[in-house]
Amino acid sequence: MLDYKRKAFTMIELVFVIVVLGILAAVAIPKFAATRDDAQIAKGRSDVAAIRAAIVSERQGRLLQGQSSYINKLHGTDVNKLFENNGTVANGLLQYGIVAQADTNGHWQPATSTSSLTYVYRVMNADNTFTYTPADGKFMCTSGTYCPDLTN
Numbered sequence: 001m002l003d004y005k006r007k008a009f010t011m012i013e014l015v016f017v018i019v020v021l022g023i024l025a026a027v028a029i030p031k032f033a034a035t036r037d038d039a040q041i042a043k044g045r046s047d048v049a050a051i052r053a054a055i056v057s058e059r060q061g062r063l064l065q066g067q068s069s070y071i072n073k074l075h076g077t078d079v080n081k082l083f084e085n086n087g088t089v090a091n092g093l094l095q096y097g098i099v100a101q102a103d104t105n106g107h108w109q110p111a112t113s114t115s116s117l118t119y120v121y122r123v124m125n126a127d128n129t130f131t132y133t134p135a136d137g138k139f140m141c142t143s144g145t146y147c148p149d150l151t152n
Contacts, residue, residue, distance in 0.1 A: 040106040040123045044150045047098060047108065047121070048130070048139065051083055054093045055137050070137035073116035082108050082119065121150065 051074070058071050074093060075082045084097025101107035104122060111118035111129060119130045121144075128144025141147035 037124050041146060041149050043106055044121050044123060044128075044146075048141075048150055050094060052139050054083065055132075055139060058093055059137055070134050072134045074119075074132050074139075075110075075116055079110050079113060082110065123150070 055071065055074075062069065062071075071093065075084055075097070078084075080100050081097040082100050083094045098108050100109045102109045105124065107122060109120050109122075110116070111120050117132045117134070119132075120127045121130065122128070123146045126145040128146050128150060129142050130139060131142045132139045141151050144150075
């Protein structure tokens with residue numbers, strides 16, 4: 001009697017494993033892309049909530065000083081650092097600000113180089129424009145495909 005000891009996988013077993021791995025990859029890769037998009041929306045939603053809370057907090061500080069107006073702009077002269085200190089240390093908005101990156105998904109930028117009232121947040125290559133109104137302190141999404149996702 002011959003006693004054969006099996007020391008390797010057969011070609012059919014290897015092909016079967018490769019096919020199974022290919023199927024798993026085909027299912028997993030689109031899920032990872034969707035997760036990235038969801039993360040960009042979640043980041044934008046978090047940023048909007050922080051900006052709105054900072055506007056209200058800054059207004060509360062003004063009310064304690066006897067001023068009823070809202071902050072007049074959301075960032076100072078540095079257009080690379082948004083929502084930070086309104087140009088003076090006394091009028092802080094976000095403690096560290098948000099770094100502006102033009103035409104990059106998941107990032108903010110001023111709508112124009114001189115704007116301190118209108119901002120763009122890019123999600124999935126779609127620009128969503130936010131406008132700050134100093135008269136009533138509202139920071140609203142005024143145009144863009146993902147406005148409902150970013151503000152609800």
